Amino acid sequence: MTLLPSSPTPRKLGLVIDLDVCVGCHACVISCKEWNTGGYGAALSDQDPYGADVSGTFLNRIHTFEVLPEGGQVIGEAGEARIVHFPKSCLHCEDAPCVTVCPTGASYKRAEDGIVLVDESKCIGCGLCAWSCAYGAREMDLAAGVMKKCTLCVDRVYNETLKEVDRIPSCVRTCPANARHYGDLGDPGSDVSRMVAERGGYDLMPEQGTRPTNKYLPPRARKPLAASAGSAVLAENTDGAKGFFAWLDGMLDRI
Amino acid sequence: MHPAPSIILFTTLSGLGYGLAAVLGLGLLDASTLSVKIAHLAAPVMIAGGLLSSTLHLGNPQRAWRALSQWRSSWLSREGVMAILTFVPLMISAWFSVIEGRYLPAAGLIGTAMCGITVFCTAMIYASLRSLQAWNTGFTPLCYLLFAAAGGFLLAAVAGYSSGTGGTVCAAIAALFVVAAWIAKHQWWTRLRTLVPLSTPESATGLGNIGHVRLFERPHINDNYLTREMGFKVARKHALKLSKIAVIAGGAVPVLLLVVAMLSGVGAVTIVASVLAVGFYALGLVVERWLFFAEARHAVMNYYGG
Numbered sequence A: 001m002t003l004l005p006s007s008p009t010p011r012k013l014g015l016v017i018d019l020d021v022c023v024g025c026h027a028c029v030i031s032c033k034e035w036n037t038g039g040y041g042a043a044l045s046d047q048d049p050y051g052a053d054v055s056g057t058f059l060n061r062i063h064t065f066e067v068l069p070e071g072g073q074v075i076g077e078a079g080e081a082r083i084v085h086f087p088k089s090c091l092h093c094e095d096a097p098c099v100t101v102c103p104t105g106a107s108y109k110r111a112e113d114g115i116v117l118v119d120e121s122k123c124i125g126c127g128l129c130a131w132s133c134a135y136g137a138r139e140m141d142l143a144a145g146v147m148k149k150c151t152l153c154v155d156r157v158y159n160e161t162l163k164e165v166d167r168i169p170s171c172v173r174t175c176p177a178n179a180r181h182y183g184d185l186g187d188p189g190s191d192v193s194r195m196v197a198e199r200g201g202y203d204l205m206p207e208q209g210t211r212p213t214n215k216y217l218p219p220r221a222r223k224p225l226a227a228s229a230g231s232a233v234l235a236e237n238t239d240g241a242k243g244f245f246a247w248l249d250g251m252l253d254r255i
Numbered sequence B: 001m002h003p004a005p006s007i008i009l010f011t012t013l014s015g016l017g018y019g020l021a022a023v024l025g026l027g028l029l030d031a032s033t034l035s036v037k038i039a040h041l042a043a044p045v046m047i048a049g050g051l052l053s054s055t056l057h058l059g060n061p062q063r064a065w066r067a068l069s070q071w072r073s074s075w076l077s078r079e080g081v082m083a084i085l086t087f088v089p090l091m092i093s094a095w096f097s098v099i100e101g102r103y104l105p106a107a108g109l110i111g112t113a114m115c116g117i118t119v120f121c122t123a124m125i126y127a128s129l130r131s132l133q134a135w136n137t138g139f140t141p142l143c144y145l146l147f148a149a150a151g152g153f154l155l156a157a158v159a160g161y162s163s164g165t166g167g168t169v170c171a172a173i174a175a176l177f178v179v180a181a182w183i184a185k186h187q188w189w190t191r192l193r194t195l196v197p198l199s200t201p202e203s204a205t206g207l208g209n210i211g212h213v214r215l216f217e218r219p220h221i222n223d224n225y226l227t228r229e230m231g232f233k234v235a236r237k238h239a240l241k242l243s244k245i246a247v248i249a250g251g252a253v254p255v256l257l258l259v260v261a262m263l264s265g266v267g268a269v270t271i272v273a274s275v276l277a278v279g280f281y282a283l284g285l286v287v288e289r290w291l292f293f294a295e296a297r298h299a300v301m302n303y304y305g306g
Helices: A027-037 A128-132 A170-174 A191-199 A225-232 A243-254 B005-024 B034-057 B061-068 B075-098 B105-127 B139-163 B167-193 B201-205 B225-230 B234-264 B268-294 B299-303
Strands: A013-018 A060-068 A082-089 A107-109 A116-118 A139-141 A146-148 A180-184 A215-217 B212-217
Touching (some): A013 A191, A128 B225, A139 B225, A180 A191, A191 A215, B005 B105, B005 B139, B034 B061, B034 B075, B061 B075, B105 B139, B139 B167, B139 B234, B139 B268, B167 B234, B167 B268, B201 B299
Parallel strands (some): A013 A215
Antiparallel strands (some): A060 A082, A060 B212, A107 A116, A139 A146
């Protein structure tokens, strides 16, 4: 049934993504594709996989943005512009429009933990849920003709045949920089909730009224490169040298 | 948004079909005449043709029947349910016209109301999407309803002139609805072209408090489903030109032809003029529907530099 469960769900499973830490390596993209092409539902197909016009279904993609402060300049590494790598997958919204627009009941939000899923045996591939999602979290698989989306690795997180350490989403398990975190955002005492509270975690496009579960942690304020310049160009300056170096400095000045 | 030909054909064809069925339900024409009998059969055929073409863009059309189940939350499901239910009064009206040669007010008026509700549901599929700010307005269902009514009276004028009675009444009302529809559409376009975007790259990334956000690299070099489906930009370059073409073909020319028909009163001129009016109107409507999709900017494009 594509009515949303009574809000809030007892648990709100989701991700917290740290934009300060993500290095844009795309390892989560690959591990997501690998796990989910053999896991829940139809495989994630590629079209023209070895040709010039390759494309395919992905549930998690990394965008890269340049952010330029007011009046700032882009001068390579020395300018004020900064690069932010931006992983994006389904946000498992509380008011998920992709669920309510579904005409067949294929799209649903689980009442117990808030995970948004697609029952592929009911999906007619009309694409309306992808239209309704402002975040681009849903992609139609062109081979299977059904809608694919992040399952929050529902086939891992409850999977008792896996070691406990692996019972987290594939992208979180893989991230070499530890930029992705998984947990219950409905529990204020959980690690992810505390992280959100401490770092000022925020929603994407709150104006769309979707109330996303996933949160993003902002990049920390950056020290401008110019501020580090003093120590970086000490090569010409021997002020404050002591002991052997002071003697060597003096001797070399004399000869 | 990518303007899929199957959806453009569906909304145009079924809109004309529902419009014609709704006007026939008002009983303005003589139900015993051959041309009105043909109209009673043509309307359901146009509607069914539109519905069938809309299933062409489905990934798994064999499960389309499931789309009737979620009417409590989904406008698409409501449209499907209403489309099927509406066939009942339309078929009864058609039976009474074709077989018994008379108009049954109860079936006719119920059919008219249900046609209106179905077109409203179709429009609400689009108007309910917040991710598409261009469509997310009450003007969207208003335009769909007025265009359906205008098309219905235009087609009814053809049937009326062919049968010899009721043509001028339908032509006059058609002219009024054509003008009203394009005035509403003008308001829709004015709103679209002066929109302040609800979502921006800054709100989409949440990085606006640091500064101006610009896409540096896409996730992949090539297009994907999202950019193909929602990243269509060709129309925006020619949008103004195309909207003028739509207004002239779908508005000015049909009204002129209707005036010619009304002044002639009877005879072959009225039939030719009203048929031409329908043809031009349909052409204008296809351009309008193409722009409806092609001009709409989806919020996801904030992540793709579009």
